[in-house]
Amino acid sequence: MxxxxxxxxxxxxxxxxxxxxxxxxxxxxxxxxxxxxxxxxxxxxxxxxxxxxxxxxxxxxxxxxxxxxxxxxxxxxxxxxxxxxxxxxxxxPAAIALHALRKTKLTIGSTAAVVGAGPIGLFAIQFARLAGATTIVALDVSDAKLAMARQAGADAVFFDATDALDEYPDGFDVVFESAGVSVAENAAVRLCAPQGDAVFVGIPLTDVPISVDNYSHFLRQEVSLHGSWNSFSAPxxxxxxxxxxxxxxxxxxxxxxxxxxxxxxxxxxxxxxxxxxxxxxxxxxxxxxxxx
Ligand SMILES: [Zn+2]
Structure with a gap:
């Protein structure tokens, strides 16, 4: 003040x-x-x-x-x-989503998952579609936010990674995380396809423990994890x-x-x-x- x-x-x-x-x-x-x-x-x-x-x-x-x-x-x-x-x-918020997605190998034909369907995640869904992603799913714990993810163009929505992987067992080429809580960070890692990319935008307020299973997935599937901050580049x-x-x-x-x-x-x-x-x-x- x-x-x-x-x-x-x-x-x-x-x-x-x-x-x-x-x-x-x-x-x-x-x-x-x-x-x-x-x-x-x-x-x-x-x-x-x-x-x-x-x-x-x-x-x-x-x-x-x-x-x-x-x-x-x-x-x-x-x-x-x-x-x-x-x-x-x-x-x-839109530029933050775009800055983060540009750290991944998102391209025509990619599959993508967006974890956290607040405004930044809703823009990420749209940018993924504009970039040529063929399948885009969204995860959130809120029914109302998942309804918005559908409006943003998500093909399917889920409450957690287990449900998403039941339907998409191969995982996703690109995972965009914008929730900033441990369960979301874990989901983002686990949802990556072999040699997939996850980019983290959500800002956690507490420690972020990763389960041993998800850590093993990161190692064995050669997942790449990217941090992303703000929305700027040159010029x-x-x-x-x-x-x-x-x-x-x-x-x-x-x-x-x-x-x-x-x-x-x-x-x-x-x-x-x-x-x-x-x-x-x-x-x-x-x-x-x-x-x-
Ligand atoms: Zn400076």
């Missing part, structure tokens, strides 16, 4: 510095939340997600649960025509962002079905409490600014 949270957002330009070019008042823009230092070794390599001295909207500087956000012009990304402002605010902010925006503009990437709440920003405290209590189903929660 008193930092303003909120790091996935879009807005319209209301003012710009005298030396800013390429932006006009009224332009719809989205803002990559990480501000790279552009000086460390990782930044020099174009690995902005791994910047060693970054700033960040909503955790290290004021974010978007407010009316007006001040950003360096280099973090302001103009949104193509035809993209809804709500979609533009969802560019970050800044990366094709994860620009490709996502173009797919929103063309309608190939859908988002409307994920929005479970569309609320004034004054509802942030109540909604955060509801999320903590798990007292109502939610996927993507949109907060709109309220003029003061």
């Amino acid at each position: 008193p930092l303003v949270c909120g790091h996935e957002f879009s807005g319209r330009v209301i003012d710009a510095g005298d030396d800013v070019t390429g932006l006009n008042i009224g332009d719809l823009v989205t803002v990559p939340p990480l501000i790279p230092c552009n000086a460390c070794d990782r930044c020099r390599e174009g690995q902005f997600s791994l910047c060693q001295d970054y700033d960040y909207f909503g955790s290290r500087r004021d974010g978007a649960y407010t009316e007006v956000v001040l950003s360096p012009a280099s973090n302001v990304l103009k949104v193509p025509d035809g993209v809804d402002p709500v979609a533009a605010a969802m560019t970050d 800044w902010p990366g094709t994860e962002w620009t490709d996502t925006l173009h797919l929103f503009a063309s309608g190939q990437l859908t988002w409307q079905f994920m929005v479970t709440h569309d609320l004034p920003v004054t509802e942030v405290p109540r909604m955060m409490q509801a999320l903590a209590d798990r007292s109502e189903h939610s996927s993507k929660v949109i907060f709109r600014p309220v003029a003061s």
Whole structure:
């Protein structure tokens, strides 16, 4: 406190510095939340997600649960025509899914499993389809989230890895994990086909023990495990962002079905409490600014 949270957002330009070019008042823009230092070794390599001295909207500087956000012009990304402002605010979670999938060998004809059907997993399902995956399944412990996975295009949905492997005993070429809990990490490892890839996006809050059986599967089947962090590449902010925006503009990437709440920003405290209590189903929660 008193930092303003909120790091996935879009807005319209209301003012710009005298030396800013390429932006006009009224332009719809989205803002990559990480501000790279552009000086460390990782930044020099174009690995902005791994910047060693970054700033960040909503955790290290004021974010978007407010009316007006001040950003360096280099973090302001103009949104193509035809993209809804709500979609533009969802560019970050979509780009995170794309950044992670690009670490795998996903290609035309791949089979894929997505473990965890929150917004990032729902985008991963769609990107896997766009990349040419023939079979895509989703796993989650929530019926409501599995219903959304179907809407995202999953061919089949399951509550756990055992059920999925009953139907798909060969496993999956690519597994995308976005739940961040031990049962999901174990499922992701076990669901990999021989020499399959798993990429981990979910952030666990406790230790992640791996069962001896799943560890053995990792060894004997020569599974590759990838960590993935943030959503950026060179040139800044990366094709994860620009490709996502173009797919929103063309309608190939859908988002409307994920929005479970569309609320004034004054509802942030109540909604955060509801999320903590798990007292109502939610996927993507949109907060709109309220003029003061
Ligand atoms: Zn850096």
